[in-house]
Amino acid sequence: MSTSTASAHYDIRQPDAHVIRDDAEAIAVAHRIAALLRDGAAERDRRREVPADVVDAFSNSGLWGITVPKAYGGAEVSFATLAEVIAIISAADPSLGQIPQNHYCLLEDIRLQGSDEQKRFFFNLVLQGHRFANALSETGGKNVQDIRTRIVAEGDGYRIDGRKGYCTGSLYAHWLGVLALDEQDRAQLAFVPRNTPGLVIVDDWDNIGQRTTSSGTVLVEGLFVPAFNLFPSYRSYESPTLAGPFAQLTTAAIDAGIGRAALVDAIAFIREQARPWIDAGVEKASEDPLTIVQIGALEIRQEAAEALLERAGWVLDRAKPAPDEDNVAQASVAVAKAKVLTTEVAIEASNRLFELGGTRSTQVRHNFDRHWRNARVHTLHDPVRWKYHLVGNWALNGIKPPRHDWN
Template identity: 80%
Template sequence: MSENLQSAFYAINPPHAHIIQDDAEAITVAHRIAALLQEGASTRDKTRSVPADVVDAFSNSGLWGITIPKTWGGADVSWATLAEVIAIVSAADPSLGQIPQNHYCLLEDIRLQGSDEQKRFFFDLALQGHRFANALSETGGKNVQDVSTQLVAQTLASGEAGYRIDGRKGYCTGSLYSHWIGILALDSQGRANLAFAPRNTPGLFIIDDWDCLGQRTTSSGTVIADALQVPAFNVFPTYRSYESPTLAGPFAQLTTAAIDVGIARAALNDTISFVQQQARPWIDSGVQKASEDPLTIHQVGVLDSRISAAEALLERAGKTLDRFKNSPNEDQVAQASLAVARAKIFTTEIAIEATNRLFELGGTRSTQSRHNFDRHWRNARVHTLHDPVRWKYHLLGNWLLNGIRPARHDWN
């Protein structure tokens, strides 16, 4: 490549993570970390920066290792619990709630396609507190599955078998904060493989160029591989997860939906506080406080009921995945995708509605920049663009009317 490449700097400290033992502890720790992350969330959004000690506290809490199987030393929490953990953290700071989302998906790729030796090595890294970030998508293709990054077999300078990777990736969430990057690349047969490289590997460049209006501190920028060399041990045949029935797709969607319901709950919490403390009732309401305005009361009730419905569907989807986790068949994968689609519809739509209603119920004064309430809408608007919810309706209708199973990929 002709570019003069240099990775962005971020202080990466040696990890020392706590190991969470079970689901109950995971929920307890999630609430504790959420309280920590909520403090300063608005400031971080405004400055587009996250102090290293904040990210370290999050990953060292042990929450990033809770999906690792018990065989390899993890808590192996239920996926319903994982969704709840992500929602709890995302209600405090959805940008930081998103940065381990792909980390969890990468761990699932390892669980599905790794050898015992690979699982032992990479799961141990995660339990220590190493953070994995993704370099999967590309921004220049005709659709999200159009990948041009190549994986070319070659003998490495060390003499061991390995690969060379060349390509440019976008939407690489958490890349700035990562210890390792998981890169999706096509082998000589055009099959998708996942290759892991430590962040300081020669030929690997992290570009901190994420500048979208929401989810500002996810570090979802660019990663470039320029003659990057990785040993064969670090490569996983992830294409197999979609050639045969697995829950890789529904799992990814579940974790994504959990972020959106967290955003919705955060917006409602701020709506309630603002209405109680600063908003004014409408002149025709005949009441003294905005919190006594009957139409405001109605709208808050509507929001809470819809968020609760989204949370319930998310939990039900998680439990569906839990039932089918081991050796799912095609029908079970389809049922899991359908369950997650129902949840995703509700989490998407209520995230956008709740973040918009905050201003309607709070009034003009709620739009003052000092409150930074617009971050909720910006976060919801950007994150819900991950994949179009209109296609979830199509997925459900096509199954009900025509018995057509959802296609197997990361977005179903």
């Protein structure tokens, strides 16, 4: 491996973020930013490009700082509110809705494992508008927990070497959180500024969906990290914490947004452009009885998915003051239930759009296929079939879910 090539260029500007003060303001700002992001979402998908002005408007809105604890100047919104914010943004543009998803997870790592001094430093950066991206996962191991990137002590800090994949938001980030294993095979999380020598961002994400998430490769070679920038993330799973349920909640919220976007476009297209089937004996597609039934079923399942998502947020909120074996398990189960339905309805709604819209809905100019592409790619984050097993094993046998990032 060599990091002799330069990092991919992006116009990274000095942040100037608004500080959101409470849950109600967070929801209001989310709706305002969603209106901004919705315009041009299809074109950004086609071009695989996001102008810097768009990303800056999003992060400078203050939404990226809403989970910062009140003790450190943030709004510390509820988990339920955070899920709603992510779903609102993702319904407008799910690629942009995903960009801060790992940012929020990294802030949760800081909250759980940072010293007071570390929290003050990094949370202050976030409130200023600095964007964090992940360099956590890898693509070459036998499973998602097979991490090959290593960290070793060197001088008054540490050195990291490895290759990372699925690094969502890396192109747009001011800082990256790099996960590596130490000599005891314990996971350590290092925060490094974007332009640190030995860190290379490769903008090579070319998958069919979530096209502008910049979920590509990050190379690290001889990357020096000061001791102050290191967090013992392994501790988040040695004892009960909400790290896993939190990560899953944010993921499910993106899928909820994708499903809602597909359903909204399906309804609009049926009303305005689709034709009824000849045997229906009606004048408009919106009066076709079988179409009405299908839209009714989708609307019910979408609202059920959103309700389970909100309920899961409440379960996390109740567990947050004093997480233990029982309430963390309950949080994992609640989020698993939401994730099953948000996954299935996102795929179903994005598929039904074409079935009910007819052949004309497949015209390239509409770019409706982005909904299915986004749903299909993002819901592969972790297999929802295992959520059925998790819920069933809990209900039948009282087996608590294993603690890791995917539960």
